[in-house]
Amino acid sequence: MTTFFILVGYLLLLVGLGLLSSRFFKGTSADFFVVSRSVGSFLLLMSIFGTTMTGFALVGSTGKAFSSGIGVYGLMASWSGLIHSAVFFAVGIKLWAVGKRYGYVTQCEYFRDRFESPKLGYLLFPILVLLVIPYLLVGVIAAGKFIQPTTAGLFPEAFPMPTLPNGNPHPLNGGVPPAIGSGVICLIVLFYVFFGGLRGAVWANTFQTIVFMVTGLIAFIMISKNLGGLKEASEAVANSEFAQNRLAREGLIGKLEFLSYCFVPLSVGMFPHLFQHWLTAKSAKNFKLTVVAHPLFIMVVWVPCILIGIWAAAYLGPLGPGQTPNSVLGRMVGQLVHSPVLSGLVGAGVLAAIMSSLDSQFMCLGTMFTNDIVMKKFGAGRFTDTQKIWIARGFIMAVVAITYGLSIYLKDSAHVFDLGVWCFSGFAALFPLVFAAVYWKGVTKAGAYTSIIATVVVWCILFYNDIIAEKPEGMEDELLIGGMMPVTIMIAVSAVTLVGVSLFTKKPSQETIQKFFA
């Protein structure tokens, strides 16, 4: 029960934080959507880092290292450390500046003006929403699926599971079912976003980031201690026939796959929820800490998880039937650290990593529906500030309800967790659009339309081949094209069409050039 009470305590702290943040709410739409553009360096760093890191940072990274070894850090973490900071520096600050100068709250508002096309928002809006929804689903389903085994055995009468054919009790017997676990998580996130707006999310993200960074380190220390110490744990990997190849990248990750993974982190340039966080900064100087500390924060979270992953390969050996790499962190904690307190803390850490992304995504979708659809359709002048806030709250509630419903419907779908990399790839493929909008005076409306449509077509074709189409025998799980990630093809098509069409079509007016580049 201790584990359960720690999880409940963590969730109650979030509710308290939500109540506290709502006390600071100024009642204006600018405060609800972008915290009155008043966020300082530390909160900006914590909210952006917390939003960027999902549950994958703890659970997925450990599982991926278990399967593919230490090369996973280079593949996913150190590439991200370099590229994320570059995007924050080169694109984030520029977008913060145009947002502050012209009062933008969403990406579509900016792109409509930059490309002199009100209709561009209607093309881009559904694409951004459809890319965020699966990303949300992964988080909501992961939360529900994580809570059930963590609470297994606690409520056998309330949540009984049928006995296994061999007579043993079901391992999930008495655990809180995913429908309830996911529902509670959704309601708590909804609570602090509903009342506190983006300030609620920023404060919660700061708390959650501290929680998942600290609990990851505690798990690392406790696991290494119970394996006999750092040296003994790593030497066991070197001496294990099954695990020793995990000590290097060789034979586990291809050269072009390693290279093409550098395109995936470009997705942060087009995440609508990160765009909204950028706009909260008080000044451009507040980005300095985020740009510098981001690679180090990634290191603090990922290095312990990568080491736990390779140690698990030696300690646990090959996966048994029905076991997945994502269960590795939970199994290591369960088998090595017989402490309900630590299990509770690690559980809170995983939920913190998941929820710190969910809140910003719920918030950004509510903001987009309000500003890109309702205000655009009926005119912002028709509504008071209070009405705008209530419209946004209504949309946020609807998005949470739809996401929760979909998560219940899709909770046992085998492919939901494969959608994550496709969402990231889709956003990354739109990166040339935002980069050109910020830096190239000559990029045209026709170029933007062609690039977006070409990207969508290529994304759909590649997605179909990877997720929907029947795969030939012996084909790898992850779709690689010429050894490269599909995102490479998408970005190439996006960039070539954007540049090619822009060179031969009507340039933007001098007025627009003056507005954004003077």
Added chain:
Amino acid sequence: KKSAVVVILFFVLAALHQDTWNWNNKDLWLGFMPAGLGYHLIFSVVAALFWFLVSKFAWPHKTEEWAEQE
């Protein structure tokens, strides 16, 4: 000029990172840290140092001034 230096150094760092694909030393540094992970750990620190220097010497102060104008 500063922008050009930042861009060139950024791509040098990216090329260095890609080159780590070829480094397949299986030694354990300090007895526990796989060398391959150690290389990338050092790379993360170097990346942070690079961005620290950028923030000191090549920060876009004009962007801030531009944002404040009506």
